[in-house]
Structure formats: structure tokens, C-alpha cells
Amino acid sequence: MSCAEVVETLRGRAPRDAAELAAAEAHAASCPECRRALAALEVLASERARAVPPPSPGAARRAIERSLRAPAAPAARSRGFWAGVATGGAAAAALALAIGSWIGRDGPSPAAAAPQIALATGAVRDVNVALSANEALRGVEIHVAVTGAIGLDGYDVRELRWTTDLERGVNELSLPIVALGAGSGQLMVEVVHGERRRTFVVDVVARS
Amino acid sequence: MGKLTVIPGGKSAAQRFEALVLAHYDALYRVAYRFTRSSHDAEDLVQEVCVRAVPRLDELERLEQPRGWLMRVLYRLFVDLSRRYERRHVASLETLDAAAMPSAEHDAADGAAAAQRAERLDRAWQRLDKEQRALLALHDIEGYSLRELNELTGLKEGTLKSRLHRARARLGAFLQHEETASVALLAARSGGRP
Numbered sequence: 001m002s003c004a005e006v007v008e009t010l011r012g013r014a015p016r017d018a019a020e021l022a023a024a025e026a027h028a029a030s031c032p033e034c035r036r037a038l039a040a041l042e043v044l045a046s047e048r049a050r051a052v053p054p055p056s057p058g059a060a061r062r063a064i065e066r067s068l069r070a071p072a073a074p075a076a077r078s079r080g081f082w083a084g085v086a087t088g089g090a091a092a093a094a095l096a097l098a099i100g101s102w103i104g105r106d107g108p109s110p111a112a113a114a115p116q117i118a119l120a121t122g123a124v125r126d127v128n129v130a131l132s133a134n135e136a137l138r139g140v141e142i143h144v145a146v147t148g149a150i151g152l153d154g155y156d157v158r159e160l161r162w163t164t165d166l167e168r169g170v171n172e173l174s175l176p177i178v179a180l181g182a183g184s185g186q187l188m189v190e191v192v193h194g195e196r197r198r199t200f201v202v203d204v205v206a207r208s
Numbered sequence: 209m210g211k212l213t214v215i216p217g218g219k220s221a222a223q224r225f226e227a228l229v230l231a232h233y234d235a236l237y238r239v240a241y242r243f244t245r246s247s248h249d250a251e252d253l254v255q256e257v258c259v260r261a262v263p264r265l266d267e268l269e270r271l272e273q274p275r276g277w278l279m280r281v282l283y284r285l286f287v288d289l290s291r292r293y294e295r296r297h298v299a300s301l302e303t304l305d306a307a308a309m310p311s312a313e314h315d316a317a318d319g320a321a322a323a324q325r326a327e328r329l330d331r332a333w334q335r336l337d338k339e340q341r342a343l344l345a346l347h348d349i350e351g352y353s354l355r356e357l358n359e360l361t362g363l364k365e366g367t368l369k370s371r372l373h374r375a376r377a378r379l380g381a382f383l384q385h386e387e388t389a390s391v392a393l394l395a396a397r398s399g400g401r402p
Contacts, residue, residue, distance in 0.1 A: 004373035036380025037373060043329060043383060044348040044376075052241045059251045060233040064226050067258035126220040174220035 001027065007037045116203040119179035124153045127202060129173040129189050140164055141192040144175060148185030149206040153178040179206030225265050229258055232275050236282055242345035243286045243338075245330055256289075257281050280360055283346075287338045328390060332382035340375035347372055 001009070001023060009016045009024040016024070028034040119125055145159040146152055152160065153176035177187060187202040236257060240250035260281050261268060268274040333341060346352040346360070347368075354365045363371070 003377075004369050007373060007376065008369075033377045036378075036384065037376035038380070040344075040376040040380035040383060041348060043325075043379075044344060047242075047329070048349045048351070052238050053247050055233075055237050055247060055251055059237070059254075060230055063233070063251070063255040063258045064229050066255060067229075067262050068222055068225065126223075128220065174222065176220070 003027075003031060003034050003037070006031070006034050007041070010034075010038060011041055116205065118205045118207060119150070119177065121179050121182055121206055121208045124176055124178045127175045127177050127187060129175065129200060129202075137193050139193070142173070143188075143190040143192070144173075145188045145190075146177070146185060147188070148204075149179060149181050149183035150185035150187065150204045151178050151180050152176060177204060179204070182206055182208040221265060224269065225262060228261070228265065228268060228274065232278055235275060236278055239279065239345065239350060240282060240286070242349050243282075243342055245333055253282065253286060256285050260285075276359065283342055283360055287342055324390065328383060328386040332379055332386050335382045336375060336379060340371070340378065343368065343372055344375050344379065348376070 001020070006024045006027045009020055010028060028038065117125070117127065141161065141163050143159070143161045144152070147158070151158065173189065175187065175189075179185075183206055185204045185206065187204060189200045189202075191198050191200075233254065236254045237250050240253040241247060244250050244253060257278055261278065264277075268277060271277060336344070343357065343361075347354070347357060352360070354368050357363070357368050358365055361368070
């Protein structure tokens with residue numbers, strides 16, 4: 001019986017009969033290492049009963065906010081959208097998240113008729129734009145603009161432009177749109193890679 | 209061909225990320241605290257996990273149990289990040305003095321003794337390798353099974369058993385040393401008083 005097995009037997013975690021138990025006790029009595037391990041286990045058992053102090057107030061929210069604003073971790077920096085967001089400057093950093101890739105043949109937007117959403121004046125709504133594609137791309141330029149009665153919530157500009165690397169798969173870009181007053185407006189998202197360009201338009205009707 | 213989807217009122221990625229983190233924050237913090245024995249360090253460690261989770265949000269949402277991924281990252285960050293989350297412990301002379309002073313209050317005496325024990329464990333804990341701390345915290349304090357440890361660390365069960373035993377024996381030795389040092393210090397202080 002090894003020292004590890006002796007300790008497991010004595011703490012009741014290993015199967016044992018009377019003979020094994022006696023043998024383990026005899027071994028431990030003459031083995032300083034086993035006695036030290038058993039002493040440590042006793043202390044650790046009392047730790048288990050000790051309550052963990054709670055995190056400081058708001059710790060979880062702070063972790064979330066800081067993570068969303070942090071540059072991508074080194075492993076993901078070269079390909080993550082967050083890298084693009086970070087290089088887009090402070091304004092772009094508030095954009096939520098888009099991960100994925102885009103590849104497009106030149107041509108008109110796939111939506112012949114622009115999708116339309118309605119908003120009450122003053123209301124904010126996240127508009128999620130998804131792009132599906134089949135290969136990863138580097139150096140994709142994203143251009144977001146709003147016109148008419150809508151704005152980008154949290155921004156004092158009506159256009160944002162940044163460059164990012166995109167992955168193969170589905171893209172998602174979340175844009176906080178606010179209705180500034182009654183009327184109509186448009187959200188335009190343009191994605192450019194080299195000579196390729198694709199533009200998406202969403203019509204927004206703001207009602208008082 | 210690209211496809212545009214508009215989801216009015218749909219959750220933004222930031223909201224989805226928040227929901228993911230809030231569902232697992234307490235569990236991550238608890239284990240991080242067991243690793244580090246410090247609230248501040250535990251919060252920092254969980255924050256690092258969150259930073260690494262951001263670009264993996266889609267993937268994590270598809271997992272049946274994202275906590276497993278988050279815990280693996282927590283474990284690796286703690287074990288691998290060099291010299292971070294290393295607390296520097298200085299013996300609290302105030303605590304030792306309080307414990308050495310005769311007191312009619314049993315509760316106070318018990319509290320002082322408990323504080324002493326906690327300090328000894330703190331110091332002994334910091335002398336362990338970080339992998340040893342993590343394994344003991346997960347298995348002997350938090351009750352993770354060997355199978356769960358295998359999934360989390362990638363170590364085989366036989367390896368885990370022998371490493372756990374070495375870690376316990378080492379911790380026991382450090383605790384013994386701390387106990388001896390404390391007794392010697394208290395004796396010296398008592399002898400020095402008029």
C-alpha cells in the first residue's frame with residue numbers, strides 16, 4: 001500500500017476492511033510523511049467549513065464592463081473583432097460585439113427591400129446585424145452611419161468607421177439605435193474588403 | 209452570400225455576455241478565492257477569465273456547461289500566470305499579541321486562536337506550488353472528484369493522486385514549521401515582558 005493509498009484509506013475514501021485499516025494505521029504511525037498529509041487534510045477540512053467572504057459590491061458588474069472594454073487577449077488579438085473595435089477608437093469601443101467573417105461578391109445588398117423597424121421617440125433598441133460568410137478576412141473596414149430621425153445611442157457622431165479582422169462564420173454587429181424625434185431614418189452598415197463592398201440598409205420609423 | 213438579419217429587441221452581445229458571466233460569477237469567485245485566499249486577487253483572477261471569455265461568447269453559449277470551460281481557464285490562469293496572485297504575507301504581530309494576552313473572554317481567545325490558525329495556513333499555503341494550491345483547493349476544500357479534476361486539468365487520475373499526496377504532505381510540513389515558529393515567537397515575547 002502506497003503512502004497515498006494509506007491516507008485515502010484512513011480518511012475513509014478508499015475501500016477498506018479491518019485488516020487494511022489496521023495496516024494503514026500501522027504504516028501511518030511510523031511514516032512522518034503520512035502523518036503530515038493527514039494533518040494537512042484536517043486543516044483543509046476545517047477550511048471547507050469556513051465561509052468564503054463575499055466579493056466586493058458590484059464586483060461582477062465591474063468585471064463585465066472591464067472585460068467588454070479590454071483589448072482582446074493575446075491569443076485572440078490577431079483575429080478577434082475586439083481588436084478591430086479597440087483600434088477603432090474610444091467611440092467604437094462602445095459597440096457591443098461582432099464576431100464572424102464576411103465575404104461578399106460585389107453587388108447590391110441582398111435585401112431588395114430594406115428591413116424596417118419602428119421605434120417610439122426617445123426609445124433605444126439594439127439592432128443586431130448578422131453577416132454569414134465562408135472565409136476569414138483581414139483588414140475589413142466597417143462603416144456605420146445613421147440618417148434622419150435616429151441616432152447611435154451613446155455617441156455624439158452619426159458615423160463610425162473602423163477596421164477589423166473577421167473570421168469565418170456568422171458575424172454579428174449590435175448597434176444601439178435611438179429615435180431622436182418623430183420621423184423616418186436609416187441605419188446603414190457598409191462592409192469593405194479590398195475591392196469588395198457590401199451595404200446594408202435598415203429603415204427606421206420613429207413615432208411620437 | 210451575406211445575409212442581413214434585423215432582430216428588434218434582440219439581446220445585444222454585451223447583454224448576452226453579462227448574462228453568461230452573472231450565471232457563473234459566484235462559482236468562479238469562490239474557487240478563485242480558494243486558490244488565492246484573497247478577495248481582491250480572486251476578483252482580479254475572475255476578471256481575467258471574463259476577458260478571455262469575451263471573444264468566445266458564441267462558442268460558450270453553444271456549450272451545455274460553459275462553467276467547465278470557464279473553470280479550466282481559471283485554473284490555467286492561476287497556475288500559469290507567473291508571479292501574479294502571489295500574496296505577500298507578513299505575520300500580524302497585532303494578532304499574535306492579542307492571542308498572547310490573557311483574556312477573560314473565551315470568545316475573544318477563540319477568535320484570536322482562529323486568526324492565528326488562518327495566518328499560519330496563509331503562510332504555509334503561499335509556500336506551495338500554485339498547481340499544488342489549486343489541486344488541494346479543488347479536491348480537498350471544494351470537493352471536486354478526481355474525474356472532475358481530470359477534466360479540468362487534463363492530468364490522469366494516477367498522476368492526480370500522487371500530486372495530491374505530495375501537496376498534502378508538503379502543506380503538512382509547512383504547517384508544522386509555522387506552528388513551531390509561532391510557539392517560539394510567543395514564548396520569546398512572553399519572556400520579554402516585565
